[in-house]
Amino acid sequence: MQSVSAEAISHAPFPGGSGVTHLAQLFVPSLQERRPRTLKHDDIFGVFDRNGDVLSGPGSPDGIYYRDTRYLSHLGLTINGARPMLLSSTLRDDNATLTCDLTNPDIFDAEGVRVLKHDLIHLRRSRLLWGARCFERLAVRNFDEVRHRLQLELVFASDFADLFEVRGTPRPHRGEDCQPDVAGNRVALAYVGLDGVRRATILSFDPVPATLTGEQATFVIELAPHETHSLFLDVGCDKKEIGDESPRRTFFIALRDARRALRHSTSKAAVITTSNEIFDEAVHRSVSDLYMLITQTPEGPYPYAGIPWFSTVFGRDALITAIEMLWLDPSIARGVLLYLAANQATELDHVSDAEPGKILHELRHGEMAVLREVPFRRYYGSVDSTPLFIMLAGAYLERTSDLDTLQRLMPNIEAALAWIDDYGDRDKDGFVEYQRLTPDGLANQGWKDSSDSVFHADGTLAKGSIALAEVQAYVYGAWCAAAAISRRLGNSARANKLEAKASDLRDRFDVCFFDEQLGTYVLALDGDKRPCRVRSSNAGHTLFTGLARAERAKSVVQSLTERAFFTGWGIRTIAATEARYNPMSYHNGSVWPHDNALIAAGFARYGFRHEAAKIFEGLFAASTYLDLRRLPELFCGFPRQSAQAPTFYPVACNPQAWAAAAPLLFVQACLGLEFDPRSQFVVFDAPVLPRFLDQIVLRRLSLGAGSVDVALRRTGSQVVVDVLGRTGSIRVVAKS
Incomplete structure (x- = not known):
């Protein structure tokens, strides 16, 4: 279809270090096998696993991408050192947000004693993309009858891989990775490409993590029975400065703006x-x-x-x-x-x-x-x-x-x-x-x-x-x-x-x-x-x-x-x-x-509507x-x-x-839907309904400054067209 065929993608060498074995490559799951979750806004898009993680490794397409570069290549969440178990992973009907519901597995101490029974801690990750940034809220709730001290870790990395690299095109030479810059609640990861362009990913956390390095943020929280605590993450792509806003505040502003924009665009x-x-x-x-x-x-x-x-x-x-x-x-x-x-x-x-x-x-x-x-x-x-x-x-x-x-x-x-x-x-x-x-x-x-x-x-x-x-x-x-x-x-x-x-x-x-x-x-x-x-x-x-x-x-x-x-x-x-x-x-x-x-x-x-x-x-x-x-x-x-x-x-x-x-x-x-804007006609020419539909209603069908709501219903072997409402001077014409 497009610039490199899918055969080329699926059969090309996988990107990765020299230590990756051929056997490991054989077990890279396909997109269909993983059923990833995707988000997009303008020039930024994200590919996540069903837990909401970004899984790195040979052949993995996961990541947050901006203008054909992967700005975040790994993001892994653990609770007391264990990966949470998936409950559900859903996109809002309008694609504004991804929500991943997770829970804790059985967690054991160094001596093998279980210290936290499974299914007592609920984690809900809510994520959206807006304005070249990824925003996430992690809400953690304790459903146990006793207080729990929890350690949550977010491990992250950026390879700044070109999208064609991710697809499997080999590159004998790359630019230079910069040392991570850690300050307060932020980490800046950067790369200077062979094109001389400096690309940067800035991760901001709220509250300030207990420990923060160029690879990991660790939070220690204590939750009373049925108490909820929220953590926020803001990932900015190619932003030299994000400003002093709290990730908590920017999450809700971005959520509001994203939903408004989607409502406006579909109106x-x-x-x-x-x-x-x-x-x-x-x-x-x-x-x-x-x-x-x-x-x-x-x-x-x-x-x-x-x-x-x-x-x-x-x-x-x-x-x-x-x-x-x-x-x-x-x-x-x-x-x-x-x-x-x-x-x-x-x-x-x-x-x-x-x-x-x-x-x-x-x-x-x-x-x-x-x-x-x-x-x-x-x-x-x-x-x-x-x-x-x-x-x-x-x-x-x-x-x-x-x-x-x-x-x-x-x-x-x-x-x-x-x-x-x-x-x-x-x-x-x-x-x-x-x-x-x-x-x-x-x-x-x-x-x-x-x-x-x-x-x-x-x-x-x-x-x-x-x-x-x-x-x-x-x-x-x-x-x-x-x-x-x-x-x-x-x-x-x-x-x-x-x-x-x-x-x-x-x-x-x-x-x-x-x-x-x-x-x-x-x-x-x-x-x-x-x-x-x-x-x-x-x-x-x-x-x-x-x-x-x-x-x-x-x-x-x-x-x-x-x-x-x-x-x-x-x-x-x-x-x-x-x-x-x-x-x-x-x-x-x-x-x-x-x-x-x-x-x-x-x-x-050509008149073959039933075949269509x-x-x-x-x-x-x-x-x-x-x-x-x-x-x-x-x-x-x-x-x-x-x-x-x-x-x-x-x-x-x-x-x-x-x-x-x-x-x-x-x-x-x-x-058989046609339009004649000069005569203000909406035409249904010999309409046919497929067998799985007995009725279809089209609302806000626009023509010029007006619109019309129309219902088409199966009646025996015929399809009847009814006008439910209209604004302006639109006329509906049904041809048999």
Whole structure:
């Protein structure tokens, strides 16, 4: 998907000292096995175990990260020398805080005599991230009938590892660790990188610990029966000075501000409630994850791609996420468009795969990116971000009628259109291809960017400039969107030319990409224009943008819903009959929620709403087995078995923005939800409810200055649309 494939992550050497044995490496647990807890706010995110600890060691992704650097690599809590036992570990519904409930195990003295029976001391850790800082309150309560003297220890460390180091990229040389600076209730840990930048972590404690070193804080407390005592920890990233505020006070201020900010950010979004409580939990988690992943930029809100590996700007991911949730909250699309326009390439730079007019792929801030040890500081190596940018601009205008923003974006849209013609179509055959400009960049530059994801029927890898099926679909969508924008802005001649280009592409694409024997569109054309005769999910994206000819749609839908593709949980990235099929691979047989959502939207576009609902049912069934009802980046493509969960992918990001947004696009596709802002119409075109829903209610569905609350209910074989309330002059139109 992104800059380094998950295969590279899972098979790369683990970071760590030379004393780590190969046997020890074999026992590093996967992300799915550990089910870590994650928090994020703007450019800071944290990965914690279920106790709330940060566990260091070879291959561990745990830590507090800020702008692609791990500022805290270890944080371990003990009570009288023993690790507490986990009772529960939960995130608030809005993702504002992580709460870990713990208790003491049996504790023995040096002679083996039990001095504290288990389950008498309750420890509650409450943690949040806010403003490049991590805040924690540790409340300790004695439920025994006698007084207890307790020793609580927090052991901590920072390796200041670059995120790419954590993922397994070896670094022969690093900067210099500074000596810890201990003063009063604070410890400063620092590192001077090879880039000359000093990075610092400041830990502040309240009350002042009994002892404090550069590695450990020790508290000694006495608790009467049923007494509670609270300790506070404040971890600041890259702050030269935190000030004199008490961590106790700053915890509550940050908690208040974080909750207010989340309420404000979600206030514009429509609200979904249904007849299925489990689905309500799943969709609420999706929306909460999306707003947690959003970072505020000078241009507006921008969804970062995913935690832990991709918590930064990605062009493709944000564009697709914004498309998926456009009906729910169009302000996200505006933020994405303005940010990517501000960072559009203006010059040719082979090192970053940049060409004038091209839209950003990835942005990194870490030491390795600054030093060009990895090429992703400002990297443009995706072939599809540029047409997707134009597609989103057109969809945003159609959703909002915001001509002022489109006028502002027109120079960027024109530059993106020029890139398609001047650089995208490298050999001038009418199709957009990719081939990396730097040997350090991505070999494959579509969304399936693993090195082995584009191949021929016999399994041999495709070579040369490659034209992917879905990229042609996005180009078609871009030209159609640009034509609609031009027409709205009064340039009919420009619109006519763009529509003619789109029509011509549709005809040529059908001739060169449709394979009668396969019954679907081929994966790609290689550098010699030989078709990669592989049945892949990419074909479904041709339905999403309308590139597929109407007479081909039924065949493509049938292909994607047969057993070789549809696992029962969702559609695989390639069919099980293909040479490189591996259900445990990143791109060659796995199931991706966002991929399925785009395909379902394509099905609905061509009138196959019941087939779209079938995919929706599979993904929802998968979510019922998932921790927090949270859809991951991907899961393995094994067939669904009765009364068994889907097979998880070991290093899938979770949460992941375009996976979190997938249920929202499924809802829109099944309901046939469309908007006409100029006429103030909200349209439900032949709505279908999946079998797990008898009713769905959409509240605060906005259009211009107004909003409407709508209920859709199953009545026999029909879906009835009822208006529950409205503000403004919105009209609801139901088509059968």
